[in-house]
Amino acid sequence: MKNWVRILRFAVFLSFIVHFLLPAKADFSLLLPSESVLTGWETREAPDVYNPPTLYEYINGEAELYHRYGFVRLVTQTYYRSDSEDSSITVNLYDMGSPENAFGIYASYRYPDYQYENLGAEAIVSEYNIKFYQGQAFVDISAWDSGPVYSKGMHLMATEISKKIQGEKTAPEITTLLPRKHRIVKTLKYHPKEMLNQSFLGAGIEADYEMNQDRGTGFIVFCESDSAADASVSRLKTFYQNMGDSLVPDEQSEVLVIFKNDRDEYLIFCPRKSYILGSRGFKRIKTGQILIQETGKSMAN
Numbered sequence: 001m002k003n004w005v006r007i008l009r010f011a012v013f014l015s016f017i018v019h020f021l022l023p024a025k026a027d028f029s030l031l032l033p034s035e036s037v038l039t040g041w042e043t044r045e046a047p048d049v050y051n052p053p054t055l056y057e058y059i060n061g062e063a064e065l066y067h068r069y070g071f072v073r074l075v076t077q078t079y080y081r082s083d084s085e086d087s088s089i090t091v092n093l094y095d096m097g098s099p100e101n102a103f104g105i106y107a108s109y110r111y112p113d114y115q116y117e118n119l120g121a122e123a124i125v126s127e128y129n130i131k132f133y134q135g136q137a138f139v140d141i142s143a144w145d146s147g148p149v150y151s152k153g154m155h156l157m158a159t160e161i162s163k164k165i166q167g168e169k170t171a172p173e174i175t176t177l178l179p180r181k182h183r184i185v186k187t188l189k190y191h192p193k194e195m196l197n198q199s200f201l202g203a204g205i206e207a208d209y210e211m212n213q214d215r216g217t218g219f220i221v222f223c224e225s226d227s228a229a230d231a232s233v234s235r236l237k238t239f240y241q242n243m244g245d246s247l248v249p250d251e252q253s254e255v256l257v258i259f260k261n262d263r264d265e266y267l268i269f270c271p272r273k274s275y276i277l278g279s280r281g282f283k284r285i286k287t288g289q290i291l292i293q294e295t296g297k298s299m300a301n
Helices: 004-021 063-068 099-107 148-164 226-242 285-300
Strands: 041-043 048-050 073-081 088-095 122-125 129-134 137-143 189-191 204-211 214-222 246-248 257-260 266-272 275-282
Touching: 073 148, 088 148, 099 129, 099 137, 099 189, 129 148, 137 148, 204 275, 204 285, 214 285, 226 246, 226 257, 226 266, 226 275, 266 285, 275 285
Parallel strands: none
Antiparallel strands: 041 073, 048 073, 073 088, 088 137, 122 129, 129 137, 189 204, 204 214, 214 275, 246 257, 257 266, 266 275
8 A cells, every 4th residue: 555644745845845945936927828829818917926925915715725725826917808908817826835735726616517628637617717737736717708719718828828837637646545436526625634624633535425325425534653543533433422423333343433423324434554534424334334445445456
């Protein structure tokens, strides 16, 4: 089994290097598409740059979410139609510090019924907007209006930016840990900290599943060590007991911790080396147990 905790630690280290050691000019400005390849579009001012303390000035309502995912720097540029005073497309380039964080912020926007295209690693596409991620970049392109001119302009800008980004056009490796079978498409998410809304837990991934007409969520929590995973499981057990959920005996393996809430939904979890594997929200114990077994197999591959 690969040591995904080490991979995450290295990603955090790289984020530190980018954030604190690289010079200020090492931003994403060079990724902006050139006017020479954007027929009919032009810039009328220099791009704006925002860092962690100033991000609230640009996206006050969402800045906290971006900070949670390790935001490093934002470069934003508006392109105007050459024959119009108001018609415009705005490009926002977010340096998220690591591929995991870029995927995480992108995945926080996606839903199964959205339209997707193969731009970067993956893109959400609508009449007014294109969002995609690639490497440690999260790209958000918004049009002033809808129509063929704006759609073509947004796609051209997205394509040019993707060409300039260094990084594979693939999802981070941690997204391969949860099993694909029975997974509801586009529900996989990465959380950089506080999994299960617990301050003592670190990063993790989760996705929704439907098995035999039973729907719930599978998850993996990344811990610092085997002993840390064991200790976190004990703290989780105490937390849910104090919440009043019913502790259900594990009649099969005696390894799983099983709780049932007042909505007749099961929460099941167990330590596995430096991880916590789990499921929640299923109405049948067996469904959650099977998903945890399949997660263990997926991690071993």
